[in-house]
Amino acid sequence: MKEEVKRWIEQSKADVKSAKNCFKSKDYYLCAFMCQQSVEKVMKALYLQKYKKLRKIHDLTFFAKELNYPEDIIRLCEQLTKVYVETRYPDLGGKIPAKKFTKDDAKKFLNIASKILKWLRKKLS
Numbered sequence: 001m002k003e004e005v006k007r008w009i010e011q012s013k014a015d016v017k018s019a020k021n022c023f024k025s026k027d028y029y030l031c032a033f034m035c036q037q038s039v040e041k042v043m044k045a046l047y048l049q050k051y052k053k054l055r056k057i058h059d060l061t062f063f064a065k066e067l068n069y070p071e072d073i074i075r076l077c078e079q080l081t082k083v084y085v086e087t088r089y090p091d092l093g094g095k096i097p098a099k100k101f102t103k104d105d106a107k108k109f110l111n112i113a114s115k116i117l118k119w120l121r122k123k124l125s
Helices: 002-024 028-051 058-066 071-090 101-122
Strands: none
Touching: 002 028, 002 101, 028 058, 028 071, 028 101, 058 071, 071 101
16 A cells, blocks of 8 residues: 555656646646646545545545645645646636636646645655
């Protein structure tokens, strides 16, 4: 089980790197998506560590509540959870994701992911 947890964490680190690369290349919707993905993978690792099973869902709020995270982390997770759907479906909100997400949006989601990941890394220690 421990090896599986490590793989999720390792992929999360690659996702953060990809998010930053997407920001640099002005692919803001992909940056936002990769922010969500990076957090999701660490949360799944922690869930797997605690419950010895993997939940194949994408709702960060679910994981945060199941793992008894503080309210401020849950609120940040709520914001990133919306990104998952908004970046994947071009028929939501009137604009395709590639045109909907701005530099400011991407910067916001990088900051949110950074805050959550910093907090989660402490839980891994």
